[in-house]
Amino acid sequence: MGKDVNRRLTDLKSRRRGSSSTVVMDSITANTRLISEKFETRSSGQWTKYALGIMQEVDPTYTKISVAEGERVKNQITNRIATDVQFEYQGSVPLNVHIRGVSDIDILVLLRRYLTIDLQGARANTSDYSSWVGPSGIAQLASLRSELESALKAAYPVADVDITKDKAIALSGGSLSRSVDVVPSHWHDSSAYQISKNKKDREVKIYQKNTGDTFLNRPFLHIDKINQKEARTRGGVKKIIRMLKNLKADSDSPTAILVNSYEIAGLVYHFEDAPISVPGYNELALVAVAKQQLTRLIDNKISTMELMTPDGIRKIIDSEEKFKSISLLRDEVSELGRNLATELTSRYWIDDLETLKALRESYIAE
Known part of the structure; x- marks a missing residue:
């Protein structure tokens, strides 16, 4: 996690709103660029803004x-x-x-x-x-x-x-x-x-x-399965999918993380429902949940290597290199969680247990 938070926020905004190099830009889109998004106004903390932003849907x-x-x-x-x-x-x-x-x-x-x-x-x-x-x-x-x-x-x-x-x-x-x-x-x-x-x-x-x-x-079954889980988890599943995709994009070596968008969605589909069903004001807890669920997949390698895509077409993790990518993603989530917890608690250093506690107990007004 080499980029500082200001660089991350700049890159996030560029991804979400389109880069300035876009050749053709709709006038509505150009105007929308000048307006702050809701996640930017929910907190004054930079890491909190970033964490909230990487979970939200792109402006319709x-x-x-x-x-x-x-x-x-x-x-x-x-x-x-x-x-x-x-x-x-x-x-x-x-x-x-x-x-x-x-x-x-x-x-x-x-x-x-x-x-x-x-x-x-x-x-x-x-x-x-x-x-x-x-x-x-x-x-x-x-x-x-x-x-x-x-x-x-x-x-x-x-x-x-x-x-x-x-x-x-x-x-x-x-x-x-x-x-x-x-x-x-x-x-x-x-x-x-x-x-x-x-x-x-x-x-x-x-x-x-x-x-x-x-x-x-089976593209429509994939969509349906994720949407069903989305309904069961109060919107948590898609927030985590977007989070992991953004963290991959912002990592020092995105190409080293070999799981693609389809496979990331498949992994999150196999996360347990209850932990990712959190209210909107407690969204930062999803960072802790993502780390725990990725750790669960890493610690159970045999069963993880057998996991099927939501549509049942193929195994999600079909090589050792892709399995190692789960650890790289987990590292990105872990570092984000530590930076968030440090910001939330106003401390210079915080251990893993205190990080989990700070994220679970976090409250950000919607």
């Missing part, structure tokens, strides 16, 4: 701009390609755990007239589905990917349209005020979806350009 004004850019791209695609498609958002923005005001947004571009099904599902052999006669799903996705590459280059001639990535076409710069990832895919109706007809149970198969294959994903 900025999120709306990200979604608006997504809608722009969707309209361009609809008007420029022949294939019949539909769209869905995935990732941190729809889940509301993004930490950047100028946050990129992921768009699934789904074939409308083609899907696959779980053949063991309850409705697999009913009139709900009919046999497909036509090009394979892979062939259609390969064609869709080619169409999208050409269409997006034509639509955004000044922007950087990166077509080299395996799963997504990445758009940035030019007239775009946000980066946008465009992901060719098709629906897969799982056994669960065939019964529930609930979107959270519907899966997608995402095209991989480099291998000419697809892989299964």
